Amino acid sequence: MTSTQRPPAEDRGEPESAQAAALHTGTSNLRTLVTRNMRQSGIYVAFVVIVALFAILTDGVLLSPGNITNIVLQYSYILVLAIGMVIVIIAGHIDLSVGSVVALTGAVSAVLVIQQGYAWWIGILAALLVGIAVGAWHGFWIAYVGIPAFIVTLAGMLLFRGLTLQVLDNISLSPFPADYQRVASGFLNGLFGGQGYDAFTLFIGAFAVAGYAVSGFRTRVARIRYRQPVESFPLFVARVLAVGAVVMSFAWQLAHARGLPIVLIILGVLVIVYAVVTKRTVFGRQVYAIGGNLSAALLSGVRVRTVNFWIFVNMGFLSAVAGVIYSSRSNGAQPAAGTMFELDAIAAAFIGGAAVTGGVGTVVGAMVGGLIMAVMSNGMQLMGVDQSVQSVVKGLVLMLAVAFDIWNKRRGGAVR
Numbered sequence: 001m002t003s004t005q006r007p008p009a010e011d012r013g014e015p016e017s018a019q020a021a022a023l024h025t026g027t028s029n030l031r032t033l034v035t036r037n038m039r040q041s042g043i044y045v046a047f048v049v050i051v052a053l054f055a056i057l058t059d060g061v062l063l064s065p066g067n068i069t070n071i072v073l074q075y076s077y078i079l080v081l082a083i084g085m086v087i088v089i090i091a092g093h094i095d096l097s098v099g100s101v102v103a104l105t106g107a108v109s110a111v112l113v114i115q116q117g118y119a120w121w122i123g124i125l126a127a128l129l130v131g132i133a134v135g136a137w138h139g140f141w142i143a144y145v146g147i148p149a150f151i152v153t154l155a156g157m158l159l160f161r162g163l164t165l166q167v168l169d170n171i172s173l174s175p176f177p178a179d180y181q182r183v184a185s186g187f188l189n190g191l192f193g194g195q196g197y198d199a200f201t202l203f204i205g206a207f208a209v210a211g212y213a214v215s216g217f218r219t220r221v222a223r224i225r226y227r228q229p230v231e232s233f234p235l236f237v238a239r240v241l242a243v244g245a246v247v248m249s250f251a252w253q254l255a256h257a258r259g260l261p262i263v264l265i266i267l268g269v270l271v272i273v274y275a276v277v278t279k280r281t282v283f284g285r286q287v288y289a290i291g292g293n294l295s296a297a298l299l300s301g302v303r304v305r306t307v308n309f310w311i312f313v314n315m316g317f318l319s320a321v322a323g324v325i326y327s328s329r330s331n332g333a334q335p336a337a338g339t340m341f342e343l344d345a346i347a348a349a350f351i352g353g354a355a356v357t358g359g360v361g362t363v364v365g366a367m368v369g370g371l372i373m374a375v376m377s378n379g380m381q382l383m384g385v386d387q388s389v390q391s392v393v394k395g396l397v398l399m400l401a402v403a404f405d406i407w408n409k410r411r412g413g414a415v416r
Helices: 014-021 030-036 038-057 065-090 096-114 120-145 149-168 176-185 198-223 233-253 262-280 282-292 294-299 304-330 341-351 364-381 389-414
Strands: none
Touching: 014 341, 014 364, 038 120, 038 364, 065 096, 065 176, 065 233, 065 262, 065 282, 065 304, 065 341, 065 364, 096 120, 096 304, 096 341, 120 149, 120 304, 176 262, 198 233, 262 282, 262 304, 262 364, 282 294, 282 304, 294 304, 341 364, 341 389, 364 389
16 A cells, blocks of 8 residues: 555544444344443443332322422432542542531531621632632642542541531521522523423423434444444434433423422533543543553553542532532521531442442443432332431442442453
8 A cells, every 4th residue: 555545434434434334333232232331231220210119109209290300409419419429439539528518618608698798699609619628628638648538538527517617606597598599499480481381491301312312423423433332323213212201201390390490400511511521531531540540540641649639629619519509408507517418429429330449430320320319218208218217228229339339340350
């Protein structure tokens, strides 16, 4: 082959050939598709089964428009924390302080807005700045001093809980002004009209499905271009249709309740942004590299200290977002706010497929894991199950999720 000759289009990996191949390339073997990534496949199947089970046990109340709206409002702050926590866990760390940071940021906001009369947005901005400062504090000790994250954040859990008590002077503050409350309890309704339903909510649902389809097809084209395995095109279409049906059913229920919750928009934006950051940016790839093989990451030139620092700054920021949402939802700040939130966030990440040893996990998986916890909690509450039994069930589910991760890793090693 001379220097002027070019290889065939399929060898060059040109977009045109990859897009054409995307229509007929792939496997239809469902067993292969499921076992290829058992960790993620299993969590989606488990989520569907749990939702169906509690829908039956509650005589359909679980999936009623009002209850679905309540699930979104009640557990949104845990899902926000799970986004940051899964990134921390992917990098091989842990953060035990997020519940205390939620309490501290909510307390700072309450003091400024309720006690001192500042505008509601000043309170939110101050809370975010405090969260970022807390994250920088943790990042400094972990990344540059070299203290393990477990110790630093355990100390932070005690430190920032104590600061919360001092900021609030051991009392609760309430209520917040209406504008502040709308962050977690407000709705967008009637923007596009609708008779007995909110057309805007359905539009957002349809837009999300279209975005998922386009993103999925582009990912499929890219995988084919680099000769990576994909499902057959009919199965790809079936997957998009199945996801679309679930999303539109969810949107339909919200549209027949109070419309689109503002907090769901905040959560949706965060999920999209962080899914892109973790999968399509240099920073995201470096996080996975650090958690997967620290020595290899160092040898490849990854600035491990800098990445670790910003991982915890980000966790502090998201803890502050959760603190604003929680204080808005509860319409006040309490010294005991955020208790056990760190465990819920950690559970969401592990149940969603994150590996105990780091290097594995996704933002979407953490969301599914958080929703599993939310559906179980809500379903058991609807059934009148005692709080003690709920704790036992949650503990067993977390233990099974970690056991599944270990089994899946051993299975993968045995296959290789």
